[in-house]
Amino acid sequence: MFAQKTKVNLQENPIAIITVAHPVKDRTWAFRGPTTCLIPGLPPDYEFHGLNAKEVIDEWGNWAEKEPPDEVPPDIRPPVCMQRGVIAMKAEEVYSYKPDESGKKIL
Amino acid sequence: MSQLTPRMKNWIEYFGGHIGTATKKGFPTTIVVETAKVEGINIIKFPLTDAQINHIKDNISENPQVAIGPGGLNCVRAPYQLKGTAKINGKELTVEVNEIYCTKPGPEAGKRLDVMPYGEVEEFDQSHWKDLTPPKG
Numbered sequence: 001m002f003a004q005k006t007k008v009n010l011q012e013n014p015i016a017i018i019t020v021a022h023p024v025k026d027r028t029w030a031f032r033g034p035t036t037c038l039i040p041g042l043p044p045d046y047e048f049h050g051l052n053a054k055e056v057i058d059e060w061g062n063w064a065e066k067e068p069p070d071e072v073p074p075d076i077r078p079p080v081c082m083q084r085g086v087i088a089m090k091a092e093e094v095y096s097y098k099p100d101e102s103g104k105k106i107l
Numbered sequence: 108m109s110q111l112t113p114r115m116k117n118w119i120e121y122f123g124g125h126i127g128t129a130t131k132k133g134f135p136t137t138i139v140v141e142t143a144k145v146e147g148i149n150i151i152k153f154p155l156t157d158a159q160i161n162h163i164k165d166n167i168s169e170n171p172q173v174a175i176g177p178g179g180l181n182c183v184r185a186p187y188q189l190k191g192t193a194k195i196n197g198k199e200l201t202v203e204v205n206e207i208y209c210t211k212p213g214p215e216a217g218k219r220l221d222v223m224p225y226g227e228v229e230e231f232d233q234s235h236w237k238d239l240t241p242p243k244g
Contacts, residue, residue, distance in 0.1 A: 003216065004217065005217050012133075013133040015133065015134060015135060016135060017127070017135045017136070017137045019125050019137050019139055021125070021139075021178075021179050021180045021181075021182065022180075028139070030137055032135065075235065075236055075237070076183060076184060076186070076211070076236075078211070078212040078213035079213050079214070080213065080214075097137065097138055097139040099139075099140070099141065099156045099158065099159060100156055100158055101158055102138050102139075102156065102158040102159040102161075102162045103136070103138075103158060103159075103161065103162035104158070
């Protein structure tokens with residue numbers, strides 16, 4: 001069930017936004033651009049905007065093993081960290097979501 | 108009709124939300140609003156700045172469907188996604204919530220809550236989390 005809806009949505013409409021919810025002041029960034037879900041089993045030479053799928057999966061495909069979420073309290077930690085893929089975005093636009101300048105282009 | 112639980116209301120009111128909008132063709136635009144007010148069982152009102160109104164008004168007029176997650180980092184602590192119908196009244200975005208999902212990573216990601224009897228949704232909240240109100244500070 002993990003991320004199935006996200007995968008379906010991205011197949012239908014591969015443009016997404018990521019808003020950064022970082023507590024450090026002024027990191028009020030929204031990234032927008034073509035987005036996909038890279039999954040194990042893709043052809044080794046499959047590329048998404050210059051990203052090689054195999055390299056991405058080798059590096060990020062099992063993030064929980066590399067960086068176990070030990071600091072996350074048990075009640076919000078996934079019961080099993082079973083990663084199904086890696087969301088990859090080509091950030092073509094960056095805009096601010098700061099309330100007084102929402103939509104102002106940064107890049 | 109969807110009904111927000113006290114926990115959902117508390118977290119949305121305290122932290123506002125990340126609000127996703129899109130054109131009819133699906134081109135997305137988001138804003139982040141730092142506070143909100145819940146009225147009744149499923150109406151959320153977000154105060155907007157002029158910049159936020161300008162940023163989303165065209166999307167809302169052609170496609171009033173929006174998706175909301177609790178503001179800041181609180182999508183982690185309060186992993187809910189609310190979907191509903193929005194309209195802009197003056198300097199306020201009013202959303203009538205009609206779908207509620209759990210987004211907690213794991214097998215419950217994407218679980219639709221509003222189709223469950225309300226008592227079961229409250230039990231779901233209480234069995235998963237003890238912090239019915241967000242931490243102050």
